[in-house]
Amino acid sequence: MEDAEPKSPQRRRMSGRASVTIRDVARHAGVSVATVSRALRGSDLVHPSTRERVDAAIEELRFTPSQLGRSLAERRHAANGIVFPDLSGPFYAEVVLGYEEVAATLGRSVLILSTQNRESADEMVLDLAGRVDGLAVFGRTVHDDVVAEVVQRGVPVVLMARTEIQGADSVRTENVDAATSVVEHLLAHGHRRMAFLGDPSDSTDVAERWAGFRGALAQAGAEVPERTIRAGFKEDDGARVAAGLVADGLPDVVVCANDELALGLTVALAEQGIQVPGDVAVTGWDDVMAARYAGLTTVRQPMREMGARAARLLDARISGDRSEPRHDVLTTQLVVRRSCGPHPKEAHR
Amino acid sequence: MEDAEPKSPQRRRMSGRASVTIRDVARHAGVSVATVSRALRGSDLVHPSTRERVDAAIEELRFTPSQLGRSLAERRHAANGIVFPDLSGPFYAEVVLGYEEVAATLGRSVLILSTQNRESADEMVLDLAGRVDGLAVFGRTVHDDVVAEVVQRGVPVVLMARTEIQGADSVRTENVDAATSVVEHLLAHGHRRMAFLGDPSDSTDVAERWAGFRGALAQAGAEVPERTIRAGFKEDDGARVAAGLVADGLPDVVVCANDELALGLTVALAEQGIQVPGDVAVTGWDDVMAARYAGLTTVRQPMREMGARAARLLDARISGDRSEPRHDVLTTQLVVRRSCGPHPKEAHR
DNA sequence: CGCTCCTTTGGTACCGGTTACATAAACCGG
DNA sequence: CCGGTTTATGTAACCGGTACCAAAGGAGCG
Numbered sequence: 170m171e172d173a174e175p176k177s178p179q180r181r182r183m184s185g186r187a188s189v190t191i192r193d194v195a196r197h198a199g200v201s202v203a204t205v206s207r208a209l210r211g212s213d214l215v216h217p218s219t220r221e222r223v224d225a226a227i228e229e230l231r232f233t234p235s236q237l238g239r240s241l242a243e244r245r246h247a248a249n250g251i252v253f254p255d256l257s258g259p260f261y262a263e264v265v266l267g268y269e270e271v272a273a274t275l276g277r278s279v280l281i282l283s284t285q286n287r288e289s290a291d292e293m294v295l296d297l298a299g300r301v302d303g304l305a306v307f308g309r310t311v312h313d314d315v316v317a318e319v320v321q322r323g324v325p326v327v328l329m330a331r332t333e334i335q336g337a338d339s340v341r342t343e344n345v346d347a348a349t350s351v352v353e354h355l356l357a358h359g360h361r362r363m364a365f366l367g368d369p370s371d372s373t374d375v376a377e378r379w380a381g382f383r384g385a386l387a388q389a390g391a392e393v394p395e396r397t398i399r400a401g402f403k404e405d406d407g408a409r410v411a412a413g414l415v416a417d418g419l420p421d422v423v424v425c426a427n428d429e430l431a432l433g434l435t436v437a438l439a440e441q442g443i444q445v446p447g448d449v450a451v452t453g454w455d456d457v458m459a460a461r462y463a464g465l466t467t468v469r470q471p472m473r474e475m476g477a478r479a480a481r482l483l484d485a486r487i488s489g490d491r492s493e494p495r496h497d498v499l500t501t502q503l504v505v506r507r508s509c510g511p512h513p514k515e516a517h518r
Numbered sequence: 519m520e521d522a523e524p525k526s527p528q529r530r531r532m533s534g535r536a537s538v539t540i541r542d543v544a545r546h547a548g549v550s551v552a553t554v555s556r557a558l559r560g561s562d563l564v565h566p567s568t569r570e571r572v573d574a575a576i577e578e579l580r581f582t583p584s585q586l587g588r589s590l591a592e593r594r595h596a597a598n599g600i601v602f603p604d605l606s607g608p609f610y611a612e613v614v615l616g617y618e619e620v621a622a623t624l625g626r627s628v629l630i631l632s633t634q635n636r637e638s639a640d641e642m643v644l645d646l647a648g649r650v651d652g653l654a655v656f657g658r659t660v661h662d663d664v665v666a667e668v669v670q671r672g673v674p675v676v677l678m679a680r681t682e683i684q685g686a687d688s689v690r691t692e693n694v695d696a697a698t699s700v701v702e703h704l705l706a707h708g709h710r711r712m713a714f715l716g717d718p719s720d721s722t723d724v725a726e727r728w729a730g731f732r733g734a735l736a737q738a739g740a741e742v743p744e745r746t747i748r749a750g751f752k753e754d755d756g757a758r759v760a761a762g763l764v765a766d767g768l769p770d771v772v773v774c775a776n777d778e779l780a781l782g783l784t785v786a787l788a789e790q791g792i793q794v795p796g797d798v799a800v801t802g803w804d805d806v807m808a809a810r811y812a813g814l815t816t817v818r819q820p821m822r823e824m825g826a827r828a829a830r831l832l833d834a835r836i837s838g839d840r841s842e843p844r845h846d847v848l849t850t851q852l853v854v855r856r857s858c859g860p861h862p863k864e865a866h867r
Numbered sequence: 868c869g870c871t872c873c874t875t876t877g878g879t880a881c882c883g884g885t886t887a888c889a890t891a892a893a894c895c896g897g
Numbered sequence: 898c899c900g901g902t903t904t905a906t907g908t909a910a911c912c913g914g915t916a917c918c919a920a921a922g923g924a925g926c927g
Binding site for chain 1: 537580582583584585586587589590595597604606608610611612614615618619622627628629630631632634636642644645646648649671672781806807808810811812
């Protein structure tokens with residue numbers, strides 16, 4: 170009746186508390202492990218009285234089923250991954266938030282990985298891929314062939330803000346139309362000489378914004394700059410180019426690839442006595458919180474929605490959806506504030 | 519010599535690609551699984567020529583060891599969890615970033631969970647605890663007894679910005695001294711009637727700030743308000759109290775529990791024609807990016823360091839550190855900007 | 868030349884669950 | 898009272914690795 174002879178040589182985990190397993194529960198309740206397992210998953214046919222005994226044993230032993238054992242047997246991780254470059258800045262956090270929210274609702278945990286220029290990023294992504302049922306990858310955090318490898322291993326992948334890859338879904342935000350809106354708005358202000366700050370080779374998004382920018386200028390018959398002013402993504406990068414901009418002669422407006430650049434630039438210009446929008450107009454991209462307080466005209470992107478969308482796409486794939494890859498494009502919105510100059514008629518908040 | 523008779527009735531996974539296991543590799547290389555396992559982990563004693571054969575087989579079969587199988591056998595997840603309330607706002611992202619960075623360096627993946635008032639938060643945390651080797655918990659995201667339960671199960675826990683719990687490490691930021699600095703600075707400005715915006719019952723941090731605030735005022739012989747102006751944590755909450763503040767007669771300064779409150783309040787006041795700092799001074803807490811652009815005087819907290827610290831503490835515990843729980847307190851720094859009024863001598867950036 | 872000792876390798880029992888299949892008990896109408 | 902279902906439970910084979918223990922084959926040595 171009791172658990173008598175201790176036969177296994179080494180017993181339990183040496184450090185920490187002994188973890189109680191499903192077999193302990195079974196013995197304690199006087200049933201088989203199969204029955205305990207059934208009782209555990211609720212659904213099945215177990216006699217009420219038996220279930221009661223099992224529940225009592227579980228309670229008494231403070232048993233918690235091991236996620237590992239379960240996942241191994243079920244051959245699913247019940248977890249999704251998300252890879253992004255940096256997370257610093259207010260931008261990525263929103264994406265992760267949207268992603269986590271949906272994933273959690275769907276009963277999946279979320280594993281995050283920030284590659285931040287780590288040289289071992291590729292391996293880390295491959296490792297991560299081995300721990301999840303699906304993976305969302307933001308921007309160009311990792312080489313195409315690594316993504317391909319992950320896909321090839323049968324792990325569903327959804328790309329965010331990145332050029333499409335064979336066999337993977339993707340979610341992006343609209344860039345060309347938005348750039349056109351920005352340019353048109355600036356033209357309406359009377360601005361003509363426009364510069365673009367950002368590095369198109371940095372990301373698909375920037376490349377598209379630059380293309381849209383040029384296109385709109387050409388369309389309007391305005392002067393189209395040869396090249397962008399190269400810069401990274403941070404406030405520092407924006408600040409760094411201020412001096413050169415002044416030396417080369419200020420344009421009417423600087424369209425920046427993101428808000429941080431625009432804000433950094435604005436501050437650096439002010440330190441040289443140059444006022445925005447008085448002496449030069451500036452626009453950004455993303456509509457981060459600071460943009461509101463700095464009065465920066467920018468383009469709002471539905472970041473949270475992007476994360477949520479990615480999580481839902483992944484869920485569908487994991488659930489067996491074998492249809493053609495989808496490529497969603499989310500719409501963006503011009504947000505006009507004072508950094509682009511005084512506006513005669515536009516709404517201003 | 520070959521793999522001949524297929525005896526197992528159902529073969530492989532039905533959906534998706536067949537996953538190749540260590541036994542496939544063993545058969546292919548003509549060795550035992552033990553040898554493959556050894557070769558895999560590098561370190562062991564395997565004859566170079568054998569290792570070569572195994573590597574070839576691995577390569578050829580495109581074999582990737584299953585993290586699940588490995589974790590189950592090794593009885594470790596090689597993953598840490600982090601639980602926080604919201605992640606929205608620029609604040610938590612920094613914590614997560616610091617945490618992830620250290621955890622990744624230590625070879626641990628990071629699972630995130632945002633509780634955001636989900637009613638099922640408790641279960642979710644318990645579930646998460648079953649998937650990790652250690653857990654960081656931010657603020658009062660979850661009930662004390664749930665944390666206790668996790669600790670009781672033998673999962674190391676480190677609390678962040680939260681009152682201590684028996685058996686768990688904790689990391690906090692300093693609040694009382696900081697509040698004192700804020701008050702002293704404001705007194706030096708000549709401000710006397712000070713109000714405090716925030717809800718001390720919301721978090722330990724706010725409670726301590728409020729206590730420090732009162733203490734410093736009392737110390738200086740200044741008027742000590744009876745109670746705080748209750749509010750949440752968001753810009754909206756700050757905006758909501760503006761009208762009441764005006765109606766009740768403006769104090770000299772409003773010390774806010776965080777930057778978002780301060781910023782929301784400032785904007786709402788401006789809409790009523792009240793200028794900061796001209797008509798009333800305002801200070802915040804956290805030093806988020808927007809605070810810089812809004813010229814908000816605030817207290818900077820080393821959020822990234824807090825995350826990093828938590829990850830390191832957890833690592834030590836997971837590695838078997840059985841010493842007394844540690845309770846680290848990180849120092850904070852007053853950041854003076856223009857929202858507290860014109861400063862005769864102070865440095866200003 | 869026989870006997871230790873060491874290096875490599877194989878066999879196999881785990882880790883902690885799930886589940887197909889077999890079996891036993893209970894129910895049911897004829 | 899009996900064969901046929903239906904329901905409840907047990908047995909054992911997985912899932913995919915790790916690691917202990919034993920065995921095989923040389924090498925070194927008296």
